[in-house]
Amino acid sequence: MYILGINAYHGDVSAALLNDGKLVAAVEEERFERIKHVAGFPTQAIRCCLNIAGIDGRDLDHVAIGRDSSANLGKKIKFILKNRPSLRLLWDRATTNWQKVFGVEDDLAEALGISKRACPPLHTVEHHPAHLASAFFVSPYDEAAVCAIDAMGDFVSTSTALGTGTDMEVLGRVYYPHSLGIFYTAITQYLGFPYYGDEYKVMGMAPYGEPTFLDELRGLVPPRDDGTFELSLDYFRHWSDEHEDSTAHGVPSLGKLYTGELERLIGPEREPEDELTDRHKNIARSLQAVYEERVFRVLNVLHDETQVSRLCLAGGGAMNSVANGKVRANTPFEEVYIQPAAGDNGIALGAAYHVWHEELDRPRTFEMNHVFWGPEHDDAGVPGIVGTREDAAQKYQWTRYDDTDALCGKTAQLIADGKVIGWFRGRLEWGARALGHRSILADPRRADTRDRINNRVKYREEFRPFAPSILEEAVDEYFVDAAPDPFMQQVYPVREEKRDEIPAVTHVDGTGRLQAVYEETNPVYHQLISEFADLTGVPVVLNTSFNENEPIVNTPEEALDCFFRTDMDAVVIEDTLVQRQSVEAAT
Structure with a gap:
C-alpha cells in the first residue's frame, strides 16, 4: 500500500512516500525550485518520490496533506468574538484558506499526471498531529512523551502527547495567538534578520553576548500556572489587523511580527545592513535563554504527566539544536529523538504516518536512522x-x-x-x-x-x-x-x-x-x-x-x-x- 504525504501552501513544502508503512522517499521542493523554504505545492517533490519508487500516480492508495482548515473551529470563533479583528483581515485569511482547500485536488492531479477522478482518497491531517506523528512514529521508541513547538499551524503553536505503539494521546495544547515560535521569530526580525528561517543565525550569534535583557524578554512571554506560556500581545502584530504574511513567487514571509512597543522596551530595531553591536548580541543571548526556560518548563510538566523517560520533539522549535542539547540536563528525560526534518518539511512525513497508523491502524515496522531518502545521480556528465x-x-x-x-x-x-x-x-x-x-x-x-x-x-x-x-x-x-x-x-x-x-x-x-x-x-x-x-x-x-x-x-x-x-x-x-x-x- 502506497501512501503519499505532502506539506503544501506555506514554507518548506515537501513530499514523502510510504510503501506498507516503510519510508521509500522523502524530499523538499526547494531542492528543485532552488528557492530556500519555498512555498506553494510540492509538484516536483511528489514526482521525484514516485520516480524513486518506480510507480505513477495511479498506484497510490492514499494521499495525506498536513493541513485542516476546519480544525479548532470553536477556538477560532472564540478568538474572533473576543478580539474582533477587522472584516478585511478575516476575509483575506478565509479567502486564502478557501482557495488552498478547494485547489488541492487540481494541484494534486496535475502533479500526479492523472485526472481528478482518478486521484486516490485525500486525507486532511491537522498540522500539529502531523508534527507529533512525524516525531514518534519513526522513532525507535514504543512509548514516549512527544512535544511539538512551532510558530503556528491550524491555530495551534505547541502540543504535547503520549505516544504508545500506534496511538497518540494528545495531552495539552497552546492556541493562537500565543507562540514561542512567534516570540523567537519576532526578536529575530527585530535584530535585523528578516527572512524566513533566519532564526538559526540568531541562535549562532547568541553565544557572543551576555544575557542582560532577561527581565525584558521574560515579560514578553510570561509563564502560565499550567506550565505553558502566553504572549504579551501589545508587543506583537501577528494577531492584529496590521499584520500580513505572504508566499509571493514561492518565497514565504511572515511579515513584521513586532510592534513599536518592543522598541520602546529594549531600544531601536536593527536594520539588516547595520553593524552588529554588543547590545544586539546580548539580546540574542537573552532570547535564547528565555526560550530555553519556557521550553524546559513545558517539557518538565510533560514528564510529570507521562512519567516516561523518552522524548520525541518536532516543529520548528525542534530545530533549535542548542536547546535540544540541554534537554537531558534540564529535564528528567533520559533519551531524546528528533527526526532530521523536524520543521514544516516533516509535516509530509507525519501526515503519511498519521494515516498509516492512526487512521488505518497498521503496525509499526519502520525506524528512521538515516537521512538519505532523496534522489541520486551518476557522474557520467x-x-x-x-x-x-x-x-x-x-x-x-x-x-x-x-x-x-x-x-x-x-x-x-x-x-x-x-x-x-x-x-x-x-x-x-x-x-x-x-x-x-x-x-x-x-x-x-x-x-x-x-x-x-x-x-x-x-x-x-x-x-x-x-x-x-x-x-x-x-x-x-x-x-x-x-x-x-x-x-x-x-x-x-x-x-x-x-x-x-x-x-x-x-x-x-x-x-x-x-x-x-x-x-x-x-x-x-x-x-x-x-x-x-x-x-x-x-x-x-x-x-x-x-x-x-x-x-x-x-x-x-x-x-x-x-x-x-x-x-x-x-x-x-x-x-x-x-x-x-x-x-x-x-x-
Missing part, C-alpha cells in the same frame, strides 16, 4: 561539464576512481592538506542538514578554516559556526555527556582538552553541533573520516551544507556550478574527483 569551462585543461584536472578506498584516501589527504572539498555522493539528504552526501568538508584542526569558508565559499556572516562530523565510536572522547545523534540536531560542549585540537568546529562558547557518523548507515562517509583519522589522529571533519546562499545542491550540475563560483579547492561527484590545477600542484 562530469567530464563534459568541466570540459566546457574556459581554459578547462589549464584550470582543472578530473580523475575517476573505480576504488572507493582510493577515492576516500585521496580526499582525506586533500582535507588534511588544508583543502576545502565539495562532497557529493549517494542519495540526497532529507531535512535541513547536509550529513555527508551533499557536504562541504574541511580540516577542523585549522583555526582559520571557519573564516575562509564563511568569507570565500559560503559568503555568510562571520559569527556563523560549522559542525563537526565525528565517528560515532569517538563521540565520548570529544564531547561532554553527548548523545551520539546522527542527524546533527543537538549541541554539546566540546571537552576542554579537545577544543584547541578542533578549533574550526568549536563555537565561541566551547560547543559543537555534532553529527555522529555510523558505519552501518553512512559507510562511505564513515570511511572517509576514518582515513582522515588515520592521517591526522583526529576522527572529525568540518561539515557544512553544499550550497552558497541557496538550497543544498541536488544535482551534479548544481554541485559543479557551486564549486566553480566559490573558493573550494576540489569537488567529488560520486566517483569523480575534480581539482583546480593549483590544488594538484600543491600536493
Whole structure:
C-alpha cells in the first residue's frame, strides 16, 4: 500500500512516500525550485518520490496533506468574538484558506499526471498531529512523551502527547495567538534578520553576548500556572489587523511580527545592513535563554504527566539544536529523538504516518536512522561539464576512481592538506542538514578554516559556526555527556582538552553541533573520516551544507556550478574527483 504525504501552501513544502508503512522517499521542493523554504505545492517533490519508487500516480492508495482548515473551529470563533479583528483581515485569511482547500485536488492531479477522478482518497491531517506523528512514529521508541513547538499551524503553536505503539494521546495544547515560535521569530526580525528561517543565525550569534535583557524578554512571554506560556500581545502584530504574511513567487514571509512597543522596551530595531553591536548580541543571548526556560518548563510538566523517560520533539522549535542539547540536563528525560526534518518539511512525513497508523491502524515496522531518502545521480556528465569551462585543461584536472578506498584516501589527504572539498555522493539528504552526501568538508584542526569558508565559499556572516562530523565510536572522547545523534540536531560542549585540537568546529562558547557518523548507515562517509583519522589522529571533519546562499545542491550540475563560483579547492561527484590545477600542484 502506497501512501503519499505532502506539506503544501506555506514554507518548506515537501513530499514523502510510504510503501506498507516503510519510508521509500522523502524530499523538499526547494531542492528543485532552488528557492530556500519555498512555498506553494510540492509538484516536483511528489514526482521525484514516485520516480524513486518506480510507480505513477495511479498506484497510490492514499494521499495525506498536513493541513485542516476546519480544525479548532470553536477556538477560532472564540478568538474572533473576543478580539474582533477587522472584516478585511478575516476575509483575506478565509479567502486564502478557501482557495488552498478547494485547489488541492487540481494541484494534486496535475502533479500526479492523472485526472481528478482518478486521484486516490485525500486525507486532511491537522498540522500539529502531523508534527507529533512525524516525531514518534519513526522513532525507535514504543512509548514516549512527544512535544511539538512551532510558530503556528491550524491555530495551534505547541502540543504535547503520549505516544504508545500506534496511538497518540494528545495531552495539552497552546492556541493562537500565543507562540514561542512567534516570540523567537519576532526578536529575530527585530535584530535585523528578516527572512524566513533566519532564526538559526540568531541562535549562532547568541553565544557572543551576555544575557542582560532577561527581565525584558521574560515579560514578553510570561509563564502560565499550567506550565505553558502566553504572549504579551501589545508587543506583537501577528494577531492584529496590521499584520500580513505572504508566499509571493514561492518565497514565504511572515511579515513584521513586532510592534513599536518592543522598541520602546529594549531600544531601536536593527536594520539588516547595520553593524552588529554588543547590545544586539546580548539580546540574542537573552532570547535564547528565555526560550530555553519556557521550553524546559513545558517539557518538565510533560514528564510529570507521562512519567516516561523518552522524548520525541518536532516543529520548528525542534530545530533549535542548542536547546535540544540541554534537554537531558534540564529535564528528567533520559533519551531524546528528533527526526532530521523536524520543521514544516516533516509535516509530509507525519501526515503519511498519521494515516498509516492512526487512521488505518497498521503496525509499526519502520525506524528512521538515516537521512538519505532523496534522489541520486551518476557522474557520467562530469567530464563534459568541466570540459566546457574556459581554459578547462589549464584550470582543472578530473580523475575517476573505480576504488572507493582510493577515492576516500585521496580526499582525506586533500582535507588534511588544508583543502576545502565539495562532497557529493549517494542519495540526497532529507531535512535541513547536509550529513555527508551533499557536504562541504574541511580540516577542523585549522583555526582559520571557519573564516575562509564563511568569507570565500559560503559568503555568510562571520559569527556563523560549522559542525563537526565525528565517528560515532569517538563521540565520548570529544564531547561532554553527548548523545551520539546522527542527524546533527543537538549541541554539546566540546571537552576542554579537545577544543584547541578542533578549533574550526568549536563555537565561541566551547560547543559543537555534532553529527555522529555510523558505519552501518553512512559507510562511505564513515570511511572517509576514518582515513582522515588515520592521517591526522583526529576522527572529525568540518561539515557544512553544499550550497552558497541557496538550497543544498541536488544535482551534479548544481554541485559543479557551486564549486566553480566559490573558493573550494576540489569537488567529488560520486566517483569523480575534480581539482583546480593549483590544488594538484600543491600536493
